[in-house]
Structures are given as structure tokens and as C-alpha cells.
Amino acid sequence: MASGALPLRRPDLAPETAPALRATDLAKAFGSITVLSGITLDLHAGEVHAIIGENGAGKSTLMKLLSGHLRPSAGHLDMGGQRVAFTSAAAAEGAGIALVHQEILLAADLTVAENLFLGREITRGITVDDRAMNRRAAEVLRSIGATGLPQDLVRDLPLAQRQLVQIARALLDERKVVIFDEPTAVLANKEVEALMRIVRQLRDAGVAVLYISHRLEEVEALADRVTVLRDGQMIGTYDAASLSQRNMAELMVGRELAMLYPPKRQASKAAPLLEVGGLSVDHGRQSGSFDIRPGEVLGIGGMIGSGRTELFEGLLGLRPAKADKVVLNGQPVARRSVAAWRDVGLVYLTEDRKGRGLLLEERLAPNLTLLALDRVHGAFALNRGKEAAALDDAIRDYDIRVRTVHLDAGQLSGGNQQKLLLAKVMMTDPSIVIIDEPTRGIDIGNKSQIYDFIDRMVRAGKACVVISSELPELVGLSDRVLVMRGGRIVAELGGEEITEANVVYAATSSRSDTPAEDNP
């Protein structure tokens, strides 16, 4: 299928007023490298306009151009028909454009109100007017449905409430344009709904909302129009109602998506590779018994906070844990540490890529080889030739897209970081690979490559454990699913039983009556 089957470009809305923000032929180059070019888009008051694209498509750059954080190399911006050129983010803010950052940028030891007014305090004479600020803060917080009080310390707020404070900060002054940069990346489902309500509220109040997101279901639910970017080029602007999520994904990737999930394998009848009995982690807060079979993907489902990561970190010796029985290939396993497990062929790929997976300020090669230094070791010392060759292999085999190998890991995009991490654990040639959130925060092209990789690995007789909060992924990949709730394994699903509904039911209902119950 080519783009012919896709919805046609929407005819102009022919709005009676000039767009709140119009970009004309916007481009950005850093030195000789053009990262964005030919961007022309209109943003109207009272619409939600989504920007979608794979990682590296230029979404962040576009957003920075629109919010004054970067200056365009070519093209120009108009607001309400007037030519504008922002020399700084403050200038853009002054003109009524607010940006809600993806990361939480708040001072944890200050109160909510102090954060909201940081740098633009209301003063009376030479003293700050705390009462006026608290009053105004309370209004804004109430208007977006935040439960936090102006006097609360940000440190004491849960992550989602902090995100709301950040949104409140953007809305403190009258805004014509509000740009959300992946606002739901850190939020759980319930909080996502609250956020979507705020976005709709803004739209109804006549604000022009630019919404950048990875999550296509959100885009489908929220957006009036969708602009697709790919490789720094604008693919087009579409009427959201005419696009399905699949259409959007295909426009982003630029090709028809093959089946995202590989076909299921035959149920594994083989003897277990690893048997774990009576594993108890964090002094019993998480516990469970399970086995892992060769040639299967074992999915681990459950809500966030159900103890999935903790259970496996305990198995790896990364948390205090004890076990009645740990048997690998019929042999009892005596030492359970990351290094000991690696030596017997079991590795764990953390969900926390940036905090626990990669040394962001270190080059690619030392990152790649850290878990498997013996493999690049000569007689007396590390062999740099072997190390460089290993990196070349990894870049080729795992399709890590880099312009040069002389990069720090932190300079890679999320998808490429995940592939580097995958290459890192695979360097030890494991027979069991435990992957925690294999595709968190990475784009759909990289996702399908990782799914395909998992499939081929398992078909080659290895075993893979996939811990995932993304239900379609869990259901699409797994041959068998264990569901956790409150630190216990509450259900085992196999074959036809593996459906999103069954997983959610087991993960949330207080009494599970799904088959093959484990640890009731």
C-alpha cells in the first residue's frame, strides 16, 4: 500500500481569522547538518493540533523553534497575521506561547506556589507577596483539577501532580498557544485522562494547543488535526477524524507496517530451563514461584507497582532476596548476582535505560562491553581492536543508527539507546534474557525491530521474559503470561487465554478466577 490509500490532505479550513500561529517554510540546520526543513503549518485558536513522528523526526526541534528556544535558519513565524521573531524563550512567552516540558523541571524544596511564580514573583514594595501568589496559584490549580495546595512542597507531591504543577506554570498567564511535549510520558492511565481533560478545556477556551506525543491512541482521542514529520521533513497535515492509528503509524514510518507482532510460536513442551521456587524479595514484599522454558516468551503482566521489576531484580541479586529453589538446567544455582547469572547465561535488561542501563556520558564502546569485558580481553589487557570490532558488529547487527562511533551514549535517541542496551546484554551470549519494558519510550519502527529480534531469539531456542506495562505488547509477544498483583503472582495465562481483558482482570480484580492459579 502506498500513500494513495491514505486520507487526502485536508482542504484548508478557510478560517475567518488569521491562525494563532503560522509557520512558513521553517528550517533549522546545525552547522552543515539540516535537521528540519520545509515546515509549513497553521495552528488555529480552539484546535488541538498533534505533531507525530518517530524519534529523530524533528519534533523536538520544531517545538523549540516555535517556543523561542531555538532560532530558525530559514522561514518565519506569524502570530495572528503579524510577523514575529523570537530571540528567546522569554520573548515567546511574552507573546503568549507556553511550552510544557516533557521532563519535570521544578525545584523540589520550594512550594507549589513558589515554583509557579519562580522568576516572576508578585511583589509588594521590596517583599514578595506570598498571599497574592498563593491565591492566584490556588485558582490555576483548581482550574486544571490539581489536588495539590499552593503551600505544599513539590518534593511531597507524586509525579503526576508535579506534572500538573508544571502545566499550571505554563497557564499562569493568559496564553494564546500552549505546546505540550510528550506530556504523558511520565503519567499513569488515570492521570492521562486528567491531562486530556485539561487539554480539551484549553481548546474550548479558545487556546491553540500543539500536542506532541508518542502515544497514538491519545492523538486519536484528542487531536483535531495531525501533522506528520519524518526525517526532518513535513509529510503532511491531516484531518484527525480521517486517520486510524495504523494510518498514523504508517505515515510516521513511511512504509506499510508488517504485522507489528511476530506470529506466535508453538507452545513450548520442553523441560524448564530455569525453575524458581519460593523466591521472596524485599523481605517478602514480593514473592513467587515460576519456571522459564526454552523457546518461549514468558510475559509478566500487572499494574505499575505490582512488584514485577522488584521480583526479577531480587532474582538477580539486586535486591535483598531469598529462595527455596533456583535450578538452572537441572543444576542448583548457588550464587545469585548479576555477574554470577551472566556467567551461567542469564541477563536482565533494566527498564531504567538512562538511570541504570547506560553510562550516558561515556562513549558507546565502553557501554557496550561493560557487562562482558572478558570477551574483549587479550592476554594482559583489554583489546581495543576487539572492542572496536564488537561495536561495529553491534551497530550493524542491532541497526544502531549513528553518524559516527565517537558519541556518548546519552547522545543517542531513545530507540538507539535501547538497541545499544540490548546489544550490551546479548554480548554475553545468554540463554535466558529478561527484558523489562522492552520498548518504553521508543518509536514504532524500533519497536517492531525489537519484537522481531525477540521472536528470532526465542525461535533459536533461547528463553525470553518480557515484563511489560503495554498490554498490546504483552499480549502480542507472549506465549505464556504471569500476572502479578500486590507483589504476588496471581494468574498464569496460556494460549487463547492471553487477552488484554484477562490480563487486566487478573491484575485488578481482588479475587482471580482465571485458570492455573499460582500463589493465591
Add this chain to the structure above:
Amino acid sequence: MSIASAQVGAKNRGWSIRWSDMGPFIALGVIVLLGALLNQSFLSETNVLNVVTRSAFVAIIAIGATFVISSGGIDLSVGSMMAFVTGVMIMVMNALAPSLGSGAIVVGAGFALVVGALCGAANGLIVTIGRIEPFIVTLGTMGIFRALITFMTDGGSLPIDRGLRDAYRPVYFGSVLGVPIPIVISLAVILLGAFLLYRTKYGRRCAAVGANTDVARFSGVPVARVQTTAYVIQGLCVAVAAICYVPRLGAATPTTGQLWELQVITAVVIGGTALRGGKGRIWGTVAGALILEAIANLMVLSDMVSEYLVAAVQGVIIIVAMLVHRFAK
């Protein structure tokens, strides 16, 4: 097994120079140039050898400090530890001199290495097993070592046995092929340090622990062992410096090695090693030690600033170096 069907290979194989890493060497070059312009005798052979020899001690200890700092720690006790090790070594040598003659020097030196390693191990174990900030731990041991040397010398001087002086003298004043022995020894320590940090598993793990303890843990690195080893390396370096230093003064006193921690940490930091850990620069540290000694030397030669202000100038240098780091980004 691979993800990609076909992809291009790696690009731009070969060297890439990070100019930010060249800073200490450029600074050293500028100072040497400035010195040559300010004073004719600055580049004379005697003066150059003198400067390099004097910097050797700080350099040797600073190599150890490069390991500690790149593993994410800090050791403030090196100056006091050096004095303490010197005192213990002299006592052992003096006690053995009547029976072993000049063989006492060898035994004493060996003993010094053991004591140095143990002092480092004490620092390292308190930091890792006790889980206490290294700043506090080594502040404590700094006081302890300093008090012990004051106690051992009874507030005065602990001289080395007269019978040993002549045999021991060459370790500081002798030379091999015209190169003073302290320089030879420091070169050996530097090369060993560079090999260990850049070419071995230990060095890689040391930097990983300093850069991000969690990543190291999740990559199977024995974090506590790596950190403790860094302090032991530091202790050994202190002992080597002590062994070379004793013949120069011939005694241990309560002020031996005083404020050396300032010089050592300054040398490491101006050499480009990140104080927060993760980035160790052995050759930068060497350049740092040379810069410090060259500046002190220039101050003495040129009479522009009182030599009593040397420590003040070094204090200024470390602050300026940190400011340059901050604003070069």
C-alpha cells in the same frame, strides 16, 4: 543474531580528539613559555630537573587520587597518611638498622607499602561497608594520621638512623642515566597507573562505578570492591611517595606532608578528572602536578610574590580550574 537485515557499517573509524581534554597540556605549555620569558634560568637543565623531581611526589600520590576520584570518592587524608607512613617506616628502619645494616631500608620500604595499603583499605572499607561519605571518612582519618605522627615524633622530629643515611641518600639524590631517581619511580607509577586505568577491566569498572553506581551494579560490577581497591591503590601510592621522600629531609615531623591533599586534589582536578567521578585522566594529572610545581618555582625564582603565598596561589588555581570547567561547557 541481529536486528537488521542490511545496514551500513560504522563510520569515521579512527581518532577523534576532544579539545576539552587538551586543556591541562595547553596550560602547561603556556606556563613553560611564560616562565622562559620571565626568567632565563627557568629552562636551565638544573632547574627543570629540580621542578620535575619536586613534582614527582605530588604526581605519584595524585595518580592514586585519580583512581579514587574517578571511582566517585575523595581522599583528604593523603598528606597526613604520607607523614604517618614516613614515621612508621623510619621507626622500623631504625629498629632494624643495628641487625640488618642497610638491608633495613629494603625491609622498611616493604613495611611502608604494607602500612600504606592498610591505611587505604581502612579508608575504603569504612566508606563502602560503613556507607559513609568519603569526604567525612577521610576528614576523620586525616586528623587521626596527623595526630599519630605528632605523637610518634613527640611533637618534634623523628630522624632516620645516621648509619642508614648514606645508603638511602641515592633514592632521592641519585640518578639513572642523568634522570633523577624520583622521576624514574614516578614515571613507573604513572605508566602503571595509565595501564591500569585505561587498559584493564579494573580501570573500566572504576570509571563505571564513578559515573553511575546503579549502572555499574546492574552490569555486574562489584561496586564496593572496586571502590575499596581505589583507596588501596591510593595508599600504595602514598607509601611509594614516602619512600622516595624520606632521604630528602632525613626525618619525619608533625608537618610532613601538610596540605599535600590540596596539591594532590588540585593536580587531579586541573588535569581534567571529573570531581563527581567517572572520568579519570592520568596524563592530565601529571600535567597538573607539573603546573603546580612550575608555578611555585616561578614564584620563588621571580621574587614577584612571596613564597609563603604558594598555597594561596594553589588554592586560586583549583578554584579557577573549576570555573573554567564550568564555563567551558
